[in-house]
Amino acid sequence: MDSLLDRFCRYVKVETTAVEETENYPSCPGVLELGRMLADEMRALKLEAVSQDEAGIVMGTIPGNVAGAPTIAWLAHQDTSPEASGKDVKPNIIRNYDGKDITLPGDSSKVIRVADTPELAGLKGRTLITSDGTTLLGADDKAGIAVIMTVAAHLMAHPEIPHGPIRVVFTSDEEVGRGVDKVDIKKINATCAYTLDGSGSGELENETFSADLATVTLTGYNIHPGLATGRMINAIRLAGEFISRMPWQRLAPETTAGRDGFLHPYVIEGGVPEVKIRILLRSFVTAELAQQAEILKQVAATVLAEHPKARIDVDVKRQYRNMKDHLEKEPRAVALAAAAMKAVGIEPKYASIRGGTDGSRLSEMGLPTPNLATGMHNFHSVLEFACLEEMESSVTVLIELAQLWGKEKP
Numbered sequence: 001m002d003s004l005l006d007r008f009c010r011y012v013k014v015e016t017t018a019v020e021e022t023e024n025y026p027s028c029p030g031v032l033e034l035g036r037m038l039a040d041e042m043r044a045l046k047l048e049a050v051s052q053d054e055a056g057i058v059m060g061t062i063p064g065n066v067a068g069a070p071t072i073a074w075l076a077h078q079d080t081s082p083e084a085s086g087k088d089v090k091p092n093i094i095r096n097y098d099g100k101d102i103t104l105p106g107d108s109s110k111v112i113r114v115a116d117t118p119e120l121a122g123l124k125g126r127t128l129i130t131s132d133g134t135t136l137l138g139a140d141d142k143a144g145i146a147v148i149m150t151v152a153a154h155l156m157a158h159p160e161i162p163h164g165p166i167r168v169v170f171t172s173d174e175e176v177g178r179g180v181d182k183v184d185i186k187k188i189n190a191t192c193a194y195t196l197d198g199s200g201s202g203e204l205e206n207e208t209f210s211a212d213l214a215t216v217t218l219t220g221y222n223i224h225p226g227l228a229t230g231r232m233i234n235a236i237r238l239a240g241e242f243i244s245r246m247p248w249q250r251l252a253p254e255t256t257a258g259r260d261g262f263l264h265p266y267v268i269e270g271g272v273p274e275v276k277i278r279i280l281l282r283s284f285v286t287a288e289l290a291q292q293a294e295i296l297k298q299v300a301a302t303v304l305a306e307h308p309k310a311r312i313d314v315d316v317k318r319q320y321r322n323m324k325d326h327l328e329k330e331p332r333a334v335a336l337a338a339a340a341m342k343a344v345g346i347e348p349k350y351a352s353i354r355g356g357t358d359g360s361r362l363s364e365m366g367l368p369t370p371n372l373a374t375g376m377h378n379f380h381s382v383l384e385f386a387c388l389e390e391m392e393s394s395v396t397v398l399i400e401l402a403q404l405w406g407k408e409k410p
């Protein structure tokens with residue numbers, strides 16, 4: 001499967017770093033360049049209905065060759081994380097990895113250490129791909145794109161493999177939280193979808209947090225400090241009291257793990273007259289979000305009891321919901337992915353993400369979308385790397401998955 005490695009190296013060389021502070025979509029022009037390359041390759045492979053829209057989203061269809069099978073979709077995102085540079089990525093291929101620390105060739109201070117990266121122990125003898133240490137690699141999510149394109153090429157070249165129609169979708173701006181803003185699930189028109197945006201091998205992410213966002217506005221009263229006696233109400237002081245009374249010992253990201261939810265103040269801005277605090281509400285149990293909002297209202301009440309002339313508003317907005325709630329409506333989405341892994345000798349590792357994925361929003365919009373492994377590691381960092389054999393096993397899983405769906409009825 002050398003073409004998988006060729007494809008991967010070709011895609012990571014296009015700079016597609018997502019940009020947070022812009023109204024543009026895609027946020028980075030490189031996405032349009034990569035998308036043109038992908039659309040051309042899809043046309044050359046004879047995929048049907050190949051398109052690239054002005055948002056940079058690329059779609060195409062691997063036509064089915066069995067009657068009546070449901071349509072499924074495979075998704076990956078073209079943009080890369082803004083947390084490290086994605087310009088002039090130089091893939092560094094390490095064959096027959098010796099199991100030791102990896103010093104990156106372009107910056108000897110950048111070392112992928114075995115002690116910090118437990119999964120390296122299991123990858124001795126494999127082919128690893130790193131950057132040169134001056135950029136990220138971009139395996140997140142070009143490993144997913146390379147896997148999907150390799151499977152598309154394989155299925156188009158092997159019409160004897162029975163499967164239904166498969167929609168290939170490459171999105172943008174996932175890394176800045178806008179990954180499904182421009183995705184039209186009616187146009188995808190599939191029974192279920194899979195994001196190829198997971199790490200390692202065998203990972204099957206079928207659960208995410210449910211999420212709300214609270215904006216707490218504390219309103220004080222400002223006056224010259226010389227005249228302030230008995231009159232000034234300092235919103236900064238109110239905010240300090242508010243945050244110190246939140247139950248962080250049992251309900252914060254830095255003090256919880258596993259299946260615990262949390263309240264996370266992550267932005268504070270303002271001055272004496274007014275302060276706004278933005279707080280993430282997170283739980284795997286959607287009903288607990290209402291209890292978390294109630295905690296914030298109670299904290300507000302205790303602060304107000306001591307500062308009766310102040311005002312505190314707690315405004316809660318819905319963000320996304322646990323993918324699991326929606327995946328239950330189409331149980332085949334996870335069941336057939338697990339069956340495909342087992343059929344090629346991989347034990348599925350079910351994972352719950354202490355965050356959200358594009359799949360959580362797509363699932364909520366009505367397209368059940370679990371997330372599958374693609375062999376990427378240490379993403380969002382110059383220490384990012386990918387394992388070729390894990391990417392290859394994702395290819396074999398997708399080929400199996402296509403056939404399992406080919407035996408289903410809508």
Ligand SMILES: [Zn+2]
Nearest residue numbers: 140141174197
């Ligand atoms: Zn990703």
